[in-house]
Amino acid sequence: MSKSKNPKRQKLRNNEYYDFQNVQDDLYARSQKGFIFKDLMSKIISETNILLAYRNIKKNTGSKTKGTDGKTIAYLAKLEPKDLILLVRRKLENYQPQKVRRVEIPKYMEKSYGKSKQLRFVYDRPLLPIGYIQHQWGRQYKGYSPYIASDREQIHQNQKAVDISELRYLIENPIQGQSVEYNDNRISLFVGQYGKCYVTEKPLILSEMHCHHKKPRALNGSDEYKNLVLLSDDVHRLVHSTKEETIKGYTQKLNLTTKMLEKVNKLRKLAKLNVICN
Numbered sequence: 309m310s311k312s313k314n315p316k317r318q319k320l321r322n323n324e325y326y327d328f329q330n331v332q333d334d335l336y337a338r339s340q341k342g343f344i345f346k347d348l349m350s351k352i353i354s355e356t357n358i359l360l361a362y363r364n365i366k367k368n369t370g371s372k373t374k375g376t377d378g379k380t381i382a383y384l385a386k387l388e389p390k391d392l393i394l395l396v397r398r399k400l401e402n403y404q405p406q407k408v409r410r411v412e413i414p415k416y417m418e419k420s421y422g423k424s425k426q427l428r429f430v431y432d433r434p435l436l437p438i439g440y441i442q443h444q445w446g447r448q449y450k451g452y453s454p455y456i457a458s459d460r461e462q463i464h465q466n467q468k469a470v471d472i473s474e475l476r477y478l479i480e481n482p483i484q485g486q487s488v489e490y491n492d493n494r495i496s497l498f499v500g501q502y503g504k505c506y507v508t509e510k511p512l513i514l515s516e517m518h519c520h521h522k523k524p525r526a527l528n529g530s531d532e533y534k535n536l537v538l539l540s541d542d543v544h545r546l547v548h549s550t551k552e553e554t555i556k557g558y559t560q561k562l563n564l565t566t567k568m569l570e571k572v573n574k575l576r577k578l579a580k581l582n583v584i585c586n
Contacts (some may be wrong), residue, residue, distance in 0.1 A: 319364055325475050326360040328427070333448070342568070343446055349400070359389060359394045384490035385531070394490040443511045470503040474514060483519070490531040494519045497538050503542045507571045508562065522578045546584075547575045555584055 317557045323329040331351060339345075351357060360383065365371055370380040384392055413454030478498055482491035497519065499510075505512055520539050523529030539547065546558040564572065566586070573583040 322363050323359060324354050325499075326363075326479055327476060328356055328360055353397050353400055355389075355393050357481075358393050359488070359492070362392065362488060363495075366489075366492070386487050388484070388486065389488045389491055392488045400446050400467060426518060436538065469499050474503065475499070488518070490536070493531065493533040493536050494538070496533060497536055501538050505543055507539060507543045507564075507568050508535045510540065512538060512540060518544040520544055520547065520575070524579050525580075527580065541570070545577070547572055548581075550581065559584065 320329075323332065335345070337349075348533075362381075366381055366385065373379055384395075387395065421434075421436060423436045428435040475495065475498060478495050482488075483494070501512075503512055504510060518539050518541060520537050521529045522530075522535050522537060529535050542558055542562055546555065546562065549558065550553045559569075562568070569584060569586065576583055
C-alpha cells in the first residue's frame with residue numbers, strides 16, 4: 309500500500325487523473341491573454357469536477373466541520389456518485405456570485421510582520437515592508453512549477469504507478485449502488501496497489517477486479533480506505549467460499565504460495581470464515 313503523500317502533489321495528481329488539469333491550464337492561458345469569462349458554470353457542475361472536488365476536500369481538516377445545514381462531508385460520503393452530483397447541481401442552480409472585498413486579518417498581520425517597525429496601515433489596508441518579506445523556493449517540487457505542463461511531467465515521471473487510461477475508466481465507471489466514498493477509495497486503492505491484486509500481486513484486469521470489504525458490511529464494516537482491498541475475481545471467490553470442493557478448486561487454480569495463502573486466510577478471519585489449511 310502507498311504511504312501518505314504530500315497534499316499538494318496529491319491534489320495535482322488528482323487533477324490529472326480526473327483529466328481536469330488541461331481544463332485549468334486552458335482557463336489560465338486565456339486569462340493571461342485578458343479573456344473575460346462569462347459562463348464557467350458548465351465546467352463547475354461537470355461530473356468530473358464535482359467528484360474531483362469531493363476527492364480533494366474529503367481529508368481536509370475543514371471536512372470535519374459542520375456546515376450551515378449541520379452536516380459534515382461524512383454525509384456526502386454515503387451518497388452514490390450520481391446522487392452527490394445531482395445534489396451539488398441543485399445547490400448551484402440559482403447561485404449568483406457576489407463581489408467580495410478582501411480584508412486582511414489583523415492577528416495574521418501582527419504574527420507575520422508585527423516585529424517590523426516598517427509596517428504601516430492606510431486606513432484598513434496594510435503596507436507590507438518588502439525588506440522584511442522572506443522568499444523560499446518550493447522544496448517539494450525541487451525547482452519545478454506545478455503550473456507548467458512540462459514541469460508537471462517531470463514531477464510525475466517517477467510516480468506513474470498505473471496506466472492513466474485504466475484509472476480514468478474507473479473514475480468514469482463507478483460501481484452502481486455503492487457510495488461515493490467506496491468508489492473514490494476504489495480509485496485510491498488501484499493506485500496504492502499499483503494496479504495489482506492484493507494476494508497474488510499480479511496485474512488486475514478491470515473487468516475481473518473486485519473491491520472487497522475486509523470487515524463485511526454484515527459485520528458493520530465501513531467503506532473506509534483501510535477496510536477495502538482490491539482482489540482478482542478468482543481470489544475474491546476463494547475468500548468467500550465455504551464449500552470444501554470449491555475452495556480446493558480455486559486453491560489449485562491459483563497455485564497459491566504460503567505467503568499468498570496467509571493473505572487469503574487473513575481476509576477470511578476478518579469475515580469470520582474458517583481458514584484454509586495447506
